[in-house]
Amino acid sequence: MPEGDTILRAANRIRPVLEGAVPDEILTPQARHARDRWPQRLRGRAVTRVDTHGKHLFLRFEGGLVLHSHLRMTGAWAVHPHGARWRRASRRAWLVLRARGHDVVEFDGPVLELMTAGRSRFDQRLAGLGPDVLAEPAFDAERFLRRLREDDPTRGIGDALLDQRIVAGIGNIWKAEGCWGAQIDPWRALRDVSDDEALAVVEHVRPRMRRSAEATAGAGRRPYDRHVYDRAGRPCPRCATPIAARGQGDDNRTTFWCPGCQC
Ligand SMILES: [Zn+2]
Numbered sequence: 001m002p003e004g005d006t007i008l009r010a011a012n013r014i015r016p017v018l019e020g021a022v023p024d025e026i027l028t029p030q031a032r033h034a035r036d037r038w039p040q041r042l043r044g045r046a047v048t049r050v051d052t053h054g055k056h057l058f059l060r061f062e063g064g065l066v067l068h069s070h071l072r073m074t075g076a077w078a079v080h081p082h083g084a085r086w087r088r089a090s091r092r093a094w095l096v097l098r099a100r101g102h103d104v105v106e107f108d109g110p111v112l113e114l115m116t117a118g119r120s121r122f123d124q125r126l127a128g129l130g131p132d133v134l135a136e137p138a139f140d141a142e143r144f145l146r147r148l149r150e151d152d153p154t155r156g157i158g159d160a161l162l163d164q165r166i167v168a169g170i171g172n173i174w175k176a177e178g179c180w181g182a183q184i185d186p187w188r189a190l191r192d193v194s195d196d197e198a199l200a201v202v203e204h205v206r207p208r209m210r211r212s213a214e215a216t217a218g219a220g221r222r223p224y225d226r227h228v229y230d231r232a233g234r235p236c237p238r239c240a241t242p243i244a245a246r247g248q249g250d251d252n253r254t255t256f257w258c259p260g261c262q263c
Pocket residue numbers: 236237238239240241258259260261262
């Protein structure tokens with residue numbers, strides 16, 4: 001699943017194409033959106049801002065209309081020069097916005113909706129999100145710790161970090177990498193994790209996620225080094241103990257950690 005850095009990277013690529021521009025054309029090829037009349041509702045309106053919160057991306061239009069997207073497991077944003085070959089088949093495009101000689105395309109997007117700015121502020125799913133791990137200039141540590149302490153104290157820290165109501169934007173990769181960076185066992189219960197330790201996880205992943213978000217498309221698909229994620233059985237870069245892997249939480253997402261130096 002795309003994590004916050006992937007979504008911010010997409011926003012960074014979309015911004016120069018759409019921000020300040022009135023799209024030449026807006027298409028909603030997916031049958032599900034055929035009756036929504038978005039092209040008519042958005043016609044002639046400039047995109048005022050492209051921003052993100054965790055794994056959510058927002059295209060804000062003049063007149064207080066907002067296109068909200070969340071990619072879940074399958075979706076992707078892409079920016080192509082107009083006329084170039086798309087990275088996925090055109091029948092998988094749910095939304096196409098043309099401006100400044102480029103096509104901005106959302107493929108296979110399970111959450112795609114047009115809402116008013118007012119609704120986006122009060123929408124339960126959006127208003128309930130925890131602080132954005134990538135927020136600039138500063139991460140809202142106070143809100144993060146408050147949400148963390150409201151949670152079940154027996155829950156493992158690794159599982160809690162995936163909860164977007166506690167912190168928005170961390171997924172399975174950065175959860176594993178953050179716990180490794182802070183030398184915390186992802187299975188340790190929240191009641192045994194100090195505030196400083198929980199913040200150390202965020203402080204470890206923030207700069208790495210930002211570097212990943214700022215990496216250009218040509219820099220390869222993995223613009224950061226992984227220490228534990230997807231490295232089961234290989235030596236820990238810090239202590240050489242073989243990396244362990246096991247499903248965790250209600251969704252049984254595989255957690256990777258080093259039993260040698262994470263405790
Ligand atoms: Zn280790």
